[in-house]
Amino acid sequence: MHEHGYTGHIDAAHQGHYISHPETHPVAIERVTARQILDSRGYPTVSVTLHLHDGMQVSASAPAGASTGAYEAVELRDDGPSYSGRSVHRAVAGVETEISPVLAGRHWTTLRELDDALRALDGTENLTRLGANAVVAVSIAAARAFAHASEVPLHVWLARVTDSAQRLPVPHFNVLNGGAHAANPLEFQEFMIAPVGAADEAAAVEAGAEIYHALAARVKARFHTAGLGDEGGFAPDIASPEEAMELLVQAIQDAGYTPGLNDVAIAIDPAANGFYEREGKYKIAGKLLGRDQLVDYYIKLLDEYPLRSIEDGFAEDDHAGWKLLYDAVGDRTQLVGDDLYVTDPRRISDGARNHYSNAALIKPNQIGTVSSTLDAIATARRLGMQSMVSHRSGETTDAFIADLVVGTGTGQIKSGAPARGERVVKYNRLLDIELDNKSLPYGLELAPTHAPEVALEP
Ligand SMILES: C=C(OP(=O)(O)O)C(=O)O
Ligand SMILES: [Mg+2]
Numbered sequence: 001m002h003e004h005g006y007t008g009h010i011d012a013a014h015q016g017h018y019i020s021h022p023e024t025h026p027v028a029i030e031r032v033t034a035r036q037i038l039d040s041r042g043y044p045t046v047s048v049t050l051h052l053h054d055g056m057q058v059s060a061s062a063p064a065g066a067s068t069g070a071y072e073a074v075e076l077r078d079d080g081p082s083y084s085g086r087s088v089h090r091a092v093a094g095v096e097t098e099i100s101p102v103l104a105g106r107h108w109t110t111l112r113e114l115d116d117a118l119r120a121l122d123g124t125e126n127l128t129r130l131g132a133n134a135v136v137a138v139s140i141a142a143a144r145a146f147a148h149a150s151e152v153p154l155h156v157w158l159a160r161v162t163d164s165a166q167r168l169p170v171p172h173f174n175v176l177n178g179g180a181h182a183a184n185p186l187e188f189q190e191f192m193i194a195p196v197g198a199a200d201e202a203a204a205v206e207a208g209a210e211i212y213h214a215l216a217a218r219v220k221a222r223f224h225t226a227g228l229g230d231e232g233g234f235a236p237d238i239a240s241p242e243e244a245m246e247l248l249v250q251a252i253q254d255a256g257y258t259p260g261l262n263d264v265a266i267a268i269d270p271a272a273n274g275f276y277e278r279e280g281k282y283k284i285a286g287k288l289l290g291r292d293q294l295v296d297y298y299i300k301l302l303d304e305y306p307l308r309s310i311e312d313g314f315a316e317d318d319h320a321g322w323k324l325l326y327d328a329v330g331d332r333t334q335l336v337g338d339d340l341y342v343t344d345p346r347r348i349s350d351g352a353r354n355h356y357s358n359a360a361l362i363k364p365n366q367i368g369t370v371s372s373t374l375d376a377i378a379t380a381r382r383l384g385m386q387s388m389v390s391h392r393s394g395e396t397t398d399a400f401i402a403d404l405v406v407g408t409g410t411g412q413i414k415s416g417a418p419a420r421g422e423r424v425v426k427y428n429r430l431l432d433i434e435l436d437n438k439s440l441p442y443g444l445e446l447a448p449t450h451a452p453e454v455a456l457e458p
Pocket of ligand 2: 311339
């Protein structure tokens with residue numbers, strides 16, 4: 001069993017609480033039902049429905065990671081806690097027999113109050129008892145219930161309760177897959193294209209699709225395969241990250257776009273837990289690299305390619321590696337903590353204080369409730385860090401993260417390739433929001449590279 005595991009100094013002044021405005025309308029729930037459905041990998045996951053007092057029903061479902069961080073909230077599966085792909089009947093039963101009686105029969109005035117009740121009912125630090133898969137699905141459905149009660153779209157409600165300026169995000173399309181998401185020898189997990197210079201969301205999504213198809217042609221011609229990884233990106237037998245980056249640059253050009261930090265940029269998620277060997281050593285393309293060598297390797301990629309963002313460049317517990325990378329390139333590129341922070345406000349706060357990175361990945365099921373997810377974004381923002389909202393490698397057709405990224409205005413999302421239903425449902429939701437809200441700005445929230453702006457105590 002994993003603990004949430006945070007042992008560092010926690011300073012409330014450095015954490016952001018999102019503001020929950022009391023004027024949002026209360027929610028009355030009659031009962032909560034749940035069932036087991038399949039996710040995009042064909043593994044069972046939890047789907048819940050809140051039956052509201054006014055006859056409305058709102059649903060949500062839980063995604064699942066494969067390259068999960070050790071400090072994530074824990075899903076409940078029938079063979080025990082943690083990811084295994086097994087059935088989730090116990091988590092489903094917990095929603096109906098334990099969560100439903102607690103949520104039914106009273107008025108909930110804020111989502112935080114409801115989320116706090118879920119945490120109290122679970123009683124564990126990392127939601128092991130009821131399962132983060134059960135809890136996050138209920139919390140997302142509850143956010144929908146609050147938006148319904150206030151008679152506004154979900155993204156508008158999220159902007160309202162967090163006092164955020166809404167923004168349409170730069171989509172980061174993961175078009176080449178490796179690591180834990182593919183069977184190929186490529187160690188780095190994700191190679192993404194980000195149309196940062198697109199005029200709007202519609203143009204960005206169109207660019208992503210065109211580049212994806214241009215890449216398909218190159219991959220088929222060179223590798224005689226169009227096999228896909230878990231997130232819908234191609235997964236050919238690429239030997240090295242450089243070869244992958246080269247392919248992306250060519251595909252961007254083939255599709256008639258310009259590779260560049262202000263046009264179509266590249267982002268990577270090496271997910272370094274996956275190729276960490278031991279004692280600060282990492283194995284890439286058959287070579288064992290020490291921390292300094294890995295930093296030099298990333299610098300080479302930054303110098304040679306239009307790379308705007310590196311996620312999990314070092315393993316989750318290799319803080320010495322994170323610091324080295326931050327000191328070397330934290331002023332010129334985005335360094336995103338995923339497994340490092342697991343969407344935990346306390347860990348993000350610690351990362352800002354220690355200069356581990358200048359951005360946090362935001363995955364609601366890593367921390368287990370929508371309220372804590374909003375706190376994570378508020379914390380990052382307070383400390384001058386960027387946030388990137390993210391799907392999981394195992395997904396459903398729930399598009400919550402699209403409303404989340406617009407409502408909180410973080411300016412960046414990753415939801416896999418611009419293909420496969422569970423991925424495009426998020427991008428298509430962004431298109432719908434844009435169509436209904438033509439005046440919303442598109443693009444990154446701040447300049448693409450920056451260091452924390454808040455002076456932190458040593
Ligand atoms: C989306 C990711 O993968 P997973 O969901 O498998 O953790 C990731 O590592 O960023
Ligand atoms: Mg990651």
